[in-house]
Amino acid sequence: MPSNPELPNDPDTRSPLDVSRLRKVLVDGAGGSAGFYERLDVVEETGSTNADLLAEAASGDRRVLLAEFQSGGRGRHSRAWNGIPGAQVIVSVLLKLPGVALPDLGWLPLLTGIATVDAIHEVTGVPAELKWPNDVLVDGRKLAGILVEVASTAPVPTVVVGVGLNVTLTEDELPVPTATSLMLAGARELDRTRLAEVLLTSFGERIRQWERHGWDPTAAADAYRDRCSTIGRRVRAILPGDTELHGVAVNIDEQGRIVIAPDGDGEPVAVAAGDITHLRPV
Template identity: 70%
Template sequence: MAGFREPTDVAALRTPLDAARLQSALCSREDAAFYTHVDVVEETGSTNADLLAVAPTGADRRVLLAEFQSGGRGRHSRTWNGVPSAQVIASVLLRLPGCPLSDLGWLPLIAGIATVDTVRSVGGVPAQLKWPNDVLVDGRKLAGILVEVASTSPEPTAVVGIGLNVTLTAGELPVPTATSLFLENASGLDRTVLAETLLTEFADRIRAWARAGWNTAGPAVAYRERCGTIGQNVRAVLPGDTELHGVAVDVDDQGRLVIRPDAGGEPVAVAAGDITHLRPA
């Protein structure tokens, strides 16, 4: 770990999210707020599942945050649970009229960009992205992102879920390879400030993407600048349980990880798979 703090230090830091401040800051901006409503609940099974359930009503740009999540899900249906008042657990219901369905895969990557920028600016922690959307600090997972498509007609609609570890202690980490802002000696641990900054960063990125006509070149440049996977020796476990070993050399404009195989041949663009960063030989 970058630093060490006694577990007893965290109690005073775990104050409730300021729902009124978040609603005011994110939904009442004079320059046309991006979000329509922000809800904060004490406990839920899954913020993503809750927003997926209301998607058929036509709701849009709604935010749901939970102090505690008991049935969260990650990629490949992996469980992901919370610790009360120790994380930023947020989901956004988003309609994207005009966005090509083939580009929806950029949503988790854009959410990753927003999360990294928030962690760096509020916490002063040098986070990076591990392709596609894990937020890491020195190889330890600080935040995870899960995007689920609610519908594709009449316009693409998705729920973007983000879980950021804020004041988890070493004994509360879900796995030994995780970390938290607290354990990384972050300069800012106020969850309301983190949530407000994160949601603002995400909104600004989506707005810019829409203004560019959903062109992915801009997000791709921003992603590459924050991606710690590029330049790494990696093992990719691809669909069908095939493996590819090589060096990650790029992330293309379609959001795919480009790997130069150790065995030689042309670089391979990977759209889906589990990536492991390997230590140099």
């Protein structure tokens, strides 16, 4: 899609998040929808929204923290993930899940991915896809990342779910050449407040749906498979211990693991954790 490099020079494209509007919709439940969240805050700058909520996990639930700028964010495997002021949606949610079995917490990144992709589609029209387990891609380039961290497992599983979405980053501002932004992908709308509102609404609806299904994580399995570009692709999986597995990703199983049919002979392997790279077809 064509990019529009002039947009970041327009002050409206990097205007502050509208915290009053977000609270009205997401906490107060304006417009006839019940507010899912108990508290929502926006800070000008922080090291990590995930770390901030993890530090307060014992005293909160359904709390949202957004940051205009994040200076010490972390991705999977403690990789650095920082921001550009006013150019991204950086958000974390603190959530208590009293009915969820601990093995099923692995589905949270997948549910978050569904909510993120659906929000991108609805607001911007950008054809984003999921790369297992927690990356959002467009044309093979990373648009958003998801990090779920467990704060505690007793007496109630408590987690922090973080999302970082690139909105108006220019090519020069991208952290790596394999990243992209909504602006570079030709988004029809770049309103960060609208994006945060729809993303958090979608996430809340996914959690409510999960609860209505008795916390059965497979209730969202088909929705994830429909949005996941990893399924059907040749992949390389770097597994714990730096062993490699090459093959075709054929499914997501009931535990949210990616199932890979190895090249050559061998039974399919369910991978719970590992770095996945999409490969070109043989």
